[in-house]
Amino acid sequence: MKRRTFLQHAAAVAAVPLGRFASSTPFARGAGVNASAPLHVNGARLNASLTALGEIGRTAGGINRYAYSDADLAGRAYAIGLMGDAGLAPRTDVAGNIRGRVPGTDASLPPILIGSHVDSVTDGGNFDGPVGALSAIEVARSVREQGVRLRHPLDVVIWQNEEGGTIGSKMAIGALTEADLDKVARSGRTIREGTALVGGDPARWREAVLKRGDIACYLELHIEQGGLLEKAGLQIGVVQGIVGLRWFEVTITGFANHAGATPMDQRQDAVLAAAKFTVAVNDAIRAEPGRQVATVGRMVVTPNTTNVIASQVVLTVDLRDLDEAKLARFTAVLEQLGAGIGRATDTTFKFARLVDSEPAMADPRVQDWIDASAAALGLTRQRMPSGAGHDAQEIARIAPMGMIFVPSVGGISHSPKEFTRPEDVVHGAEVLLNTVVAADGGFPGV
Ligand SMILES: [Zn+2]
Numbered sequence: 001m002k003r004r005t006f007l008q009h010a011a012a013v014a015a016v017p018l019g020r021f022a023s024s025t026p027f028a029r030g031a032g033v034n035a036s037a038p039l040h041v042n043g044a045r046l047n048a049s050l051t052a053l054g055e056i057g058r059t060a061g062g063i064n065r066y067a068y069s070d071a072d073l074a075g076r077a078y079a080i081g082l083m084g085d086a087g088l089a090p091r092t093d094v095a096g097n098i099r100g101r102v103p104g105t106d107a108s109l110p111p112i113l114i115g116s117h118v119d120s121v122t123d124g125g126n127f128d129g130p131v132g133a134l135s136a137i138e139v140a141r142s143v144r145e146q147g148v149r150l151r152h153p154l155d156v157v158i159w160q161n162e163e164g165g166t167i168g169s170k171m172a173i174g175a176l177t178e179a180d181l182d183k184v185a186r187s188g189r190t191i192r193e194g195t196a197l198v199g200g201d202p203a204r205w206r207e208a209v210l211k212r213g214d215i216a217c218y219l220e221l222h223i224e225q226g227g228l229l230e231k232a233g234l235q236i237g238v239v240q241g242i243v244g245l246r247w248f249e250v251t252i253t254g255f256a257n258h259a260g261a262t263p264m265d266q267r268q269d270a271v272l273a274a275a276k277f278t279v280a281v282n283d284a285i286r287a288e289p290g291r292q293v294a295t296v297g298r299m300v301v302t303p304n305t306t307n308v309i310a311s312q313v314v315l316t317v318d319l320r321d322l323d324e325a326k327l328a329r330f331t332a333v334l335e336q337l338g339a340g341i342g343r344a345t346d347t348t349f350k351f352a353r354l355v356d357s358e359p360a361m362a363d364p365r366v367q368d369w370i371d372a373s374a375a376a377l378g379l380t381r382q383r384m385p386s387g388a389g390h391d392a393q394e395i396a397r398i399a400p401m402g403m404i405f406v407p408s409v410g411g412i413s414h415s416p417k418e419f420t421r422p423e424d425v426v427h428g429a430e431v432l433l434n435t436v437v438a439a440d441g442g443f444p445g446v
Contacts, residue, residue, distance in 0.1 A: 040433075066186040082137050094205050099157055106152070110213065112215070150436070150437070160200070174206065217401065221428045223418070224237055246327055248353060258309075269309050295318045370435050
């Protein structure tokens with residue numbers, strides 16, 4: 001029988017002071033993944049660490065811990081200190097990712113990996129990344145303190161430079177090129193320089209590459225960054241996957257001519273074509289049910305002058321969905337719309353593909369464990385896609401992946417107004433903790 005061996009936690013858990021935000025509600029047995037009551041974290045300690053990290057890189061404009069800045073280094077140092085306090089023996093690997101470990105009882109098993117990031121965007125908030133990163137540390141600390149005996153090692157990771165394009169997790173799966181290392185990050189330093197600065201070794205980063213089988217599964221808690229959970233009045237999002245994304249650059253070519261002397265029926269107006277195309281894309285995306293989204297976000301008009309009919313518009317389309325087939329189908333729809341509007345307006349449409357990222361699906365078993373953990377904790381939840389990108393989308397290429405969302409107040413993120421309620425942070429951490437326990441029992445053959 002491969003039942004979990006963590007049941008001795010019950011005595012230890014009573015000795016752990018439950019914080020102000022920790023739930024003290026007893027839960028029914030046998031409701032979900034656990035035969036016993038679900039485990040809890042020290043919620044007050046978790047939220048205190050989040051508050052403390054939020055003082056690092058705080059400016060009048062918001063949180064500024066963009067990768068490789070002094071504040072990023074200070075934020076990482078704070079997290080490393082916490083991991084040390086938690087007994088995780090933290091180290092920075094050659095890719096610049098921070099790693100720590102709670103050993104398992106079976107040294108032959110690969111680790112369960114949990115984590116997120118602590119870097120921010122410019123003028124961002126303190127919840128995108130830190131909620132998952134500090135919760136992962138708290139979960140590992142709870143496992144140690146409560147004497148939860150996991151068969152798998154439990155590894156905590158804090159990925160470097162998430163906001164600059166999931167750099168640390170891309171390195172972890174070998175998806176970065178040498179040319180990528182010379183790209184300049186927001187801090188003004190290249191990724192190569194930054195990786196060295198945070199304690200990695202850019203000449204040896206490939207030694208940190210994980211292959212399939214190296215980790216049992218990857219779990220990431222994150223704020224939703226949208227408003228669906230709040231609107232639905234739900235506490236937990238069970239992420240089904242991270243949407244795929246296609247970016248197109250569309251060049252519409254007309255003919256520049258006099259705005260006063262050219263009759264309306266003799267124009268080749270690139271702005272008119274761009275406007276019709278923008279409306280048509282919106283109509284097409286909304287015409288069928290589903291969560292697909294498309295955005296025309298940028299237009300560059302030539303010559304961009306009041307009294308000249310535009311000769312050219314270059315615009316972008318951002319298209320996202322969880323279903324690769326739907327992305328392909330809408331790609332064809334966009335091209336057909338362009339061709340039709342081109343004929344009607346005597347302009348030409350040329351499409352170029354700028355970015356193409358496939359959807360990253362969460363493992364169905366992991367989704368079930370997250371769902372069952374939330375149920376055992378008495379939390380309301382729904383399954384949902386992630387519209388934003390995360391480190392989890394990279395790790396999903398080499399391991400079963402799962403993500404837990406907690407509500408963002410007002411659906412606001414990448415802003416100093418970003419906020420997730422302390423009790424929701426604790427809920428997320430506790431779902432993460434219990435999902436780790438479920439995963440530990442759920443990979444008997446790994
Ligand atoms: Zn994030």
